[in-house]
Amino acid sequence: MTGSSYILEATYLLASILFVMGLKSLSHPDTARRGMIMAAAGMAAAVLGTLFHPGIESYLWILIGLAVGSAIGIPMAMVPMTAMPQRTALSHAFGALAASLVGVAEYTIHGSSMGGVKTGALGFEVMLGSLTTTGSLIAAAKLQELMRGTPIQFKGQHFVNLLIAVGMLGCYVGWLIHPEAAGLFYGMIGCALLFGVMLVIPIGAADMPVVMSLLNSYAGLSSAATGFVLSNNVLIIAGTLDGFSGFILSILMCKAMNRSITNVLFGGFGSVIAEETAVGGTMREVSLDDVAVQLAYANQVVFVPGYGMATAQAQHACRELGNLLEERGVSVKYGIHPVAGRMPGHMNVLLAEANVPYSSLYEMDQINPELPATDVAMVIGANDVVNPDARDNPKSAIAGMPIIEVDRAKSVIVLKRGKGKGFSGLENPLFFKPVTGMLYGDAKTSLTNLVQAVQKV
Amino acid sequence: MSSAIMIGLFVVFSQQSEGTALNPAVLIASLYVFALAAFLGYQVISRVPPLLHTPLMSATNAISGISLIGSIVIAGRSKHLDLTTILGCVAVTSAMINVTGGFLITDRMLKMFRKKEVVKAEAKK
Numbered sequence: 151m152t153g154s155s156y157i158l159e160a161t162y163l164l165a166s167i168l169f170v171m172g173l174k175s176l177s178h179p180d181t182a183r184r185g186m187i188m189a190a191a192g193m194a195a196a197v198l199g200t201l202f203h204p205g206i207e208s209y210l211w212i213l214i215g216l217a218v219g220s221a222i223g224i225p226m227a228m229v230p231m232t233a234m235p236q237r238t239a240l241s242h243a244f245g246a247l248a249a250s251l252v253g254v255a256e257y258t259i260h261g262s263s264m265g266g267v268k269t270g271a272l273g274f275e276v277m278l279g280s281l282t283t284t285g286s287l288i289a290a291a292k293l294q295e296l297m298r299g300t301p302i303q304f305k306g307q308h309f310v311n312l313l314i315a316v317g318m319l320g321c322y323v324g325w326l327i328h329p330e331a332a333g334l335f336y337g338m339i340g341c342a343l344l345f346g347v348m349l350v351i352p353i354g355a356a357d358m359p360v361v362m363s364l365l366n367s368y369a370g371l372s373s374a375a376t377g378f379v380l381s382n383n384v385l386i387i388a389g390t391l392d393g394f395s396g397f398i399l400s401i402l403m404c405k406a407m408n409r410s411i412t413n414v415l416f417g418g419f420g421s422v423i424a425e426e427t428a429v430g431g432t433m434r435e436v437s438l439d440d441v442a443v444q445l446a447y448a449n450q451v452v453f454v455p456g457y458g459m460a461t462a463q464a465q466h467a468c469r470e471l472g473n474l475l476e477e478r479g480v481s482v483k484y485g486i487h488p489v490a491g492r493m494p495g496h497m498n499v500l501l502a503e504a505n506v507p508y509s510s511l512y513e514m515d516q517i518n519p520e521l522p523a524t525d526v527a528m529v530i531g532a533n534d535v536v537n538p539d540a541r542d543n544p545k546s547a548i549a550g551m552p553i554i555e556v557d558r559a560k561s562v563i564v565l566k567r568g569k570g571k572g573f574s575g576l577e578n579p580l581f582f583k584p585v586t587g588m589l590y591g592d593a594k595t596s597l598t599n600l601v602q603a604v605q606k607v
Numbered sequence: 608m609s610s611a612i613m614i615g616l617f618v619v620f621s622q623q624s625e626g627t628a629l630n631p632a633v634l635i636a637s638l639y640v641f642a643l644a645a646f647l648g649y650q651v652i653s654r655v656p657p658l659l660h661t662p663l664m665s666a667t668n669a670i671s672g673i674s675l676i677g678s679i680v681i682a683g684r685s686k687h688l689d690l691t692t693i694l695g696c697v698a699v700t701s702a703m704i705n706v707t708g709g710f711l712i713t714d715r716m717l718k719m720f721r722k723k724e725v726v727k728a729e730a731k732k
Contacts, residue, residue, distance in 0.1 A: 162676075169670050170647060176663055177654040179720040186666055186717060190710040193673065197706075200676040206683035211696040215682055219703020226704065227711035231719075234661060234712075241668045241709060244701040248674045251698035255681045255691045267634055366664055373671045374641065380677050381633050387644045392671035394648035395663060402657075473730075488657055495660030499716055507723040513657055 154202055161199030162384040168192025169388055173395075179508050196384060231503045232460045235362065235492040236293035242365045243286035245392075249372040250279030254339075256379055262329035268379055269329045273322050275375035276335075277342045281318075282368040284346030289361055292350070293492055299355035311348050317341045353414070355457075356534060358492040360403045360414045367396025399494050406488035406514075408540075408550035433569070436587030438596070441563050442603035445471075448525035450481040452517060454554050455497050456490045458531015458567065458593055465504040467597035468530060472506065474604055484510055485517035485527075485554050487535035518555050527559035529580075531566075531593050537578045547576060562586040565593045662716045669709025675702035 168188045175185020206212070229237050253276035256264075264272065291297040318341035325334035353361050370392025377385030404411055445451060453472065459465055472482045484506060490497045498511055512520075521527060529536050536556045539546040556562050562585050569590075580586055589596055655663045682695030 165673070169673075170651060172670070173648075173651050173655075173663075173666065176659050176666060177651075177656070179659060179717070180722070182659060182662065182720070183714060183717040186662075186710065186713050189666070189670060190714075193670070193675075193706055193710070196673060196676055197679070200679050203680050203683075205680055208683055208686045211682045211688070211692050212679050212699060215678070215696045215699025216703050219700040220707045222700070223704040223707035223709075224711065226708040227715060229712075231716075234665075237708075237712070238661075238664055238668065241665070241705050244704045245668060245671050245674070248672075248678055248698045248702035248705070251694045251701070252674060252677045252681060255694040255698070258691050258694070259681075259684075362664070366667065370667065370671050373674045374644075376674050376677055378634075378637055378641075381637065382677065383637070383640050385673055385677060386637060386640050388670045388673040390641055390644035391648040391652070392667040394645055395652045395667040398649065398652050399660060399664065486657070493661060494664060495657060495662070498658050499661045499719070502716070502719040502721070505719075505721075505726055505729075507726045508658055508720045509723050511658055 154204060158199045158203060161195045162382070165192035165196035166384045166387045168195075169391065173391060231499050232463060233294075234499060235358065235496060236290045238493060239286045239290035239293060239362060239365065242362075242369045243283050243290065245369040246279040246282035246286065246365075246372055249369070249376050250276045250283065250339075252376050253279065253379065257332075257335060264329065264379075266326070269326055271375045271378035273325060273335070273338065275372050275379060277318060277322060277338055278368050278375065279372040280339050280342035281346035281349065282365055282372060284343045285350045285361075286346075286365050286369070288347055288350040289358065289365060292355065293358065301354045302351040307348075307352060311345070314341055314345045314348060318345055355492065356489075357407075357414050359489045359494055359496075360400055360407070360411065362493045363396050363399035363403055364411070365396070367393050367400060370394070370396055403489055403494060406552060407548070408552065431582045433581050433588045434584070434586065436563065436589055438589065438599055438603050441587065441589055442600055442607055444526050444561055444563070445475060445480070445528075445600070446478060446604050446607040448475075448480050450483070450520070450524045450526075451475055452483045452485050452512075452521065452524045452527045452556075452559065453530060454485045454487070454490075454527060454532050454536060454556055455501070455530045456487075456532025456535060457492060457496075458533075458565075460491060460496065460500055460531070462531060462567075462593035464530060464565075464593040464597055465500045465506075467594050467601070469501065469504040469506050471597050471601050471604070472510075474601055478604075482510065483512050483517060483520065485512050485514065485521075485556075487514050487532070487554050490532055490535050514552060514554055518558075521555050521558045524559040526561050526563060527556040529556055529562065529564045530597075533578055534576065536580055537576065538580050538583075539576070539578070542579075556580065557583055557585060560585070564588050565596050566590055567592060658720070659717075662713050665709055665713045665716065668705055669713060672702045672705035672709055675699060675706055678702050 169192055172185040172189025175181040253272045292299050318338055321334045321338035370389050374386050374389030374393055377389055476482050484501055486497045536554050538557050540548045540551040540553045557580055678695055678698035682699045685692055
């Protein structure tokens with residue numbers, strides 16, 4: 151090793167340490183920001199070190215790439231928080247694309263002279279990278295509503311998917327045996343790109359948190375495989391951390407829906423033949439003034455937000471109402487279900503953006519014991535995560551999914567746009583319970599009107 | 608699981624190595640790094656509260672933008688514009704999008720998570 155490559159390796163070691171410390175700091179909101187600045191410094195060190203890599207002949211295309219990347223990346227960091235899910239899906243696509251392109255470039259440079267291990271890792275990297283790229287793009291299109299959010303299904307879908315998967319793996323194995331056959335390599339990429347599309351189109355909007363986490367995991371593992379190809383430890387470490395983070399999140403999201411990963415990917419939610427509770431009775435509509443009085447004289451109010459709050463942009467109005475109630479001495483808490491919204495932690499970020507302090511944000515397991523002592527539980531654009539059928543009806547399609555038990559509160563107010571069903575298409579018996587009052591209309595308008603009404607009480 | 612199978616595949620195919628092949632000692636060292644990083648990642652990430660799961664995802668995304676360093680070497684390896692340079696340049700661009708965008712938006716989000724006292728103090732101003 152020459153002197154310069156020792157320096158290079160030293161910057162990579164530093165970067166690895168700083169990345170781990172940065173992620174460790176995310177265990178508490180107070181330390182998180184400082185830790186991530188350290189991780190960013192680690193990244194800067196690694197990139198600066200790499201610019202002195204002895205193999206670099208020309209800086210022109212590097213600088214163009216860095217400039218264009220910054221020009222796109224910086225505006226992408228300015229998107230509103232409601233657009234976080236699609237932005238994150240896009241960045242999974244970019245990460246996976248970078249990894250697969252590095253793989254393709256390495257193959258065009260070294261061809262079949264890489265030896266078995268590198269070839270194996272490279273194929274894995276490119277295959278996973280390609281399917282993550284198209285899969286993430288489809289997820290982003292669904293979240294941005296460029297595509298229908300409902301599952302796209304057709305007859306023989308599983309068979310077609312199986313065929314594509316077999317084609318992809320067949321090309322991979324064939325290419326491992328004959329690394330000089332570029333046709334097999336590009337055939338594998340083609341199948342992987344198609345497989346990514348097929349994997350995500352049958353998945354419904356409500357299952358997006360799992361898919362986002364899974365794509366996160368794939369993008370990371372693809373980077374880790376790049377590290378094996380380039381014999382670069384910092385790539386292996388960063389990729390593995392990313393891969394495992396996505397994997398852990400996928401498991402947590404699946405647990406929060408009481409479903410397995412295979413069921414999410416291949417189940418095609420909504421096609422399950424399930425018996426719904428025969429919903430009897432009528433929904434009780436309540437007036438704005440009635441709700442205002444209930445809120446104003448409550449001891450404790452719990453807000454339970456769902457994706458509807460994000461679409462209505464109602465988080466600021468919600469915080470205003472919360473503040474007003476707190477000034478009147480009401481204890482205000484926010485109960486957040488792990489899969490509320492379209493990605494892990496989605497609701498927390500929206501409410502934090504609206505200036506809700508993090509100490510008021512409660513996890514499902516923390517808020518459930520408090521609900522029996524709660525005077526008013528207000529459901530804002532959430533549906534399945536508060537559906538008591540999940541707890542009471544073993545034959546329900548969402549049976550066993552842990553829910554926020556708002557129906558145990560003394561009074562439930564549901565803010566809802568209309569009388570329709572939720573994203574999963576299930577009827578929600580909560581709406582028909584005697585304890586529940588329905589306040590129809592746009593969530594943001596309703597909350598703003600409630601602020602005025604409470605002020606008059 | 609799938610990665611375990613892949614590691615198995617690497618080992619099987621490593622017997623036919625030649626040319627610029629990975630030397631076995633380097634491979635073993637890489638596998639150690641992978642295994643230890645996986646355990647460390649599990650420990651560190653399980654402690655991240657659900658409150659910060661969105662920032663966690665954008666942070667790990669930014670960190671895995673480290674594939675930038677691989678892309679840089681490829682984009683700069685030749686003075687002439689050929690296929691690999693173009694691939695390298697596009698890879699640098701995509702990885703850089705994740706690095707700049709990822710770290711900036713993570714910081715922007717983390718700035719929003721504030722204590723009650725801080726929120727109240729700001730409201731008084």
